[in-house]
Amino acid sequence: MAVAPVVKRKRGSPSESFHEGVTLSTKVQIPDDFSSRAAGWNLEQDYEQRPRKQRKKEKENTRLPIKTAEGRIEQFNDPLAGNEDEGSWPSSEDGGDPEQVPDSVKEEAKVPIRQQIIEAKEELARIASLINEDPEEHAGGFRTLGQIAASPNPTIKRLALATQLAVYKDAIPGYRIRPIAEQDQTEKVSKDVRRLRAFEQTLVSCYQGYIKDLAICAKPTKDQQSEAMASVTKVAISCACALLLAVPHFNFRGELLKILIAKLSSSKVDANFVKCREAVESLFRSDEDGTWSLDAISLVTRMMRARHYQVDESVLNTFLHLRLLTEFSSKASQNRVDKPAKDGFIGGKKSKFKKEFRTKKQRKMMKERKDVEKEFEEADAIVSHEQRDRMQSETLKLVFVTYFRILKDRIPNLMGAVLEGLVKYAHLINQDFFGDLLEALKDLILDAETLFDHEEEGQEQGEDMLSKSDRDATREALLCITTAFTLLEGQDAARSATALNLDLTFFTSHLYKSLYDLCLNPELELSSRSLRLPDPHSPPNTSTPITTPKVNLRTTAVLLLRALTAILTPRAVPPVRLAAFTKQLCTSSLQLPEKSTLAMLSLLNNVIKIHGRKLASLWNTEERKGDGDFDALRGDFESSNPFASTIWEGELLKLHFAPGVRQGAKGVEQLIDGIK
Structure with missing residues (x-):
């Protein structure tokens, strides 16, 4: 094995400054073994391997440029790219505390x-x-x-x-x-x-x-x-x-409806309440298939039942904006809906018809045509009449359940709205329910008469009762009478009278007795929106509340005219009833305001055109048919002997201060002269 040659190293000599700084007293004897080891040091290699402090090179941005919302192209720079090795808190070498944020950072935040x-x-x-x-x-x-x-x-x-x-x-x-x-x-x-x-x-x-x-x-x-x-x-x-x-x-239509109906359940009527109510009414008017209305009515009736019907009457009046009032044709009650007979069905049974012969090819073509028509209906999203009728039937049952429940519980502040609603829905009420409904209306009129008697007494007990009830007895009675006759008008009168034995004499007699009181009512032509002032002749210590009509759709005069029209305009009206009402109306016209007097004369014109021959003797003293005296204050119109009197009020009406009233009175006499 070959031995590697020894590398010859250059030995450095000490500098002159070193020799000068070393004295004899400080010289130390260097051992030989240290000299022998120092001769083997590789100083250049040690220097090469020594770590060096260098500046960190900036990392190259490898991200692609981006296009901003304004349309400019910019290079994306990550602000955290250069601080990967550094912490988010100041280091201890800089004198910072990692648990404390400088005040400058707090001020910038x-x-x-x-x-x-x-x-x-x-x-x-x-x-x-x-x-x-x-x-x-x-x-x-x-x-x-x-x-x-x-x-x-x-x-x-x-x-x-x-x-x-x-x-x-x-x-x-x-x-x-x-x-x-x-x-x-x-x-x-x-x-x-x-x-x-x-x-x-x-x-x-x-x-x-x-x-x-x-x-x-x-x-x-x-x-x-x-x-x-x-x-x-x-x-x-x-x-x-x-x-x-x-x-x-x-x-989530139901969630939106819950927000609105929760606001309608509030007893405070403010701008938000009105906005929610108008939104629900607009939803009812714009609903075509009845699904939206059914969802809303279900939530409204549930809310009213939970609050024991202690809600504002305007919430109940939203029922009058449903499209089923004009689109639905079946009759219903609170329990069921009478479906009209379909084509080809008589009495629930399929009628017999001659079967047409078709070949196999024709039957196949008809089946394909039906399938194509069904696909077209689904593509066009056509609302079927059966689906709409089903939705509107369920909605109508919920409406009637609410109305009848309020009638049964006698909620004072909602009675007017319920009666007005029944007038609107009269043509949709089932005949089998007439008897119970008329009995409920009679009871309401009896309650109104009792309340009216307390009003006339003027005693302290009566005043307290009025303030507690806060009801308009006269208006409720008119609404009951109008509802009863409207229910009969919306049906087949002959069939209803024979099948149900309906007797509306009670309502007619009550209206006849209350005519004089109505003509003296100072708020006859005022609605709920009319401005009212307290009575200046009332004692200063008494604080009697001003009762306003609970239904803001019609005035008391309009309700009176509707009730009189329903009683006097039918063909089969007894002459005694016609004569008694005509005499009372002429006497009442002397005390009515100008507009109401004109409306009453117009009603008399229509009555004379229909029953002129029955009433002609009232304008001629020589053709009087009755004997004795006429009793105007008698409650029973049949025994008041109306043909024993004459219409002398026409002479006073021809001297009225309003020109329209004078011409109207002359027009009535001209009609009577034409009949003679």
Whole structure:
């Protein structure tokens, strides 16, 4: 084995400065073994292997350039790329404490509220514009808007809620999105279908979170008295109303209805209450297939039953805006709906008809034609009449259940609204239910008479009862009479009278007795919207409440004219009833206001055109048919002997201060002269 040659090393000599600094006293004897080992040192190799301090090279940016929303192309720089080896807290070498943040950093973190609002506006506008350009591409913007809406700042929250409303109204499709089944998730679909599914699921989840946020903001809280929180509540209710009217077909319609109906259950009628009520009424008017109305009516009736019908009457008047009042043709009660007989069916049995012979080819062609027509209906989303009738039938039953329950419980503040609603729905009420309904109306009139007697007494006991009940007895009685005759008008009168033995004499007699009191009513032509002042002649210590009509659709004069028209205009009216009412109306016209007097003379014109020969003797003293005296204050019109009197009031009406009344009285006499 060959021996490696010894490397010859150059020995360095000490410098002169070293020799000069060394004295004899400091010289030390160097041992020989140290000299022998030092001769083998490789100083150059040691220097080469010694670690050196160098500056770190900047890492090369390998990211691609990006295009900003403004259209500029910029190189993306990661601010954390150069600080990978350094901690996020100051090191101990710099004298910093990792558990303390410098005051300068804290001051930079505090942004003024005005600046926060400006930045939020810009961010909301940017995200909304991106979603508006391509909702499927920027579906993550829905979640970002929800995060901004979670801000504790009321101003930013209002802006975020309003922005989400505008974005969802534009992005929501015209169909309802159903959840994807497990079977559909496993099957292979195209890229476009997968992208559309992802967008729909993101939209539904974010939309659900938005509605939950609206429900939370719409609820009254302890801070509701503050203006900021009240403004957030107002914006939330406005957004819920706008969403319900804009996209009622989409998911979570029931959640939106719950927000509105929860506000309608409040006893305080404010701007938010009115807005929710108008939204529900608009929903009823725009519903075509009856599904939306059925959902809303179900929630409203459930809410009223839970509150024991202690709600405002305007909530009950929303039933008058349902489309089934003009579109539904069947008759119903609170338990069932009578379906009309279908074509080819008589009495529930299929009628006999001659079967047409068709060949096998013709039957095959007819079957294919039916399948094609069915596909066309599904493609065009045509609402079938059977589906609409089924929805409207369920809605009508819920309406009648509510009306009849209120009649049974005698809720004072809702009686007028219920009676007005029954007048509207009279043509849809089943004949089998007439007897029970008329008995309930009679009981209401008897209660109204009792209350009216206490009003006339004027004693302290009567005044206390009036203040506690807060009911308009005269108006309720008129509504009951109008309802009873309207129910009979909406049916076959002959069939109803013979089958049910209906007797409306009680209602006719009550109206005859109350004519004089009605003509002296100072609020005869006033509605609930008319301004009212307290009576100046009342004692100053008494605080009698001003009773206003509970139904704001018609005045008392209009209700009186409708009841009189229902009693006097039919063909089969006894002459004694006609004469008694005509005499009372002419006497009452002397005390009525000008407009009511004109309306009463117009009614007399119509009655004379129909029953002129029966009433002609009242204008001629020589043709009087009755003997004795006429008793105007007798409650029974049949025994008041009306043909023993004459219509002398016409001479006073021809001297009336209003020209229209004078001409109307002359016109009545001209009609009588023409009949003679």
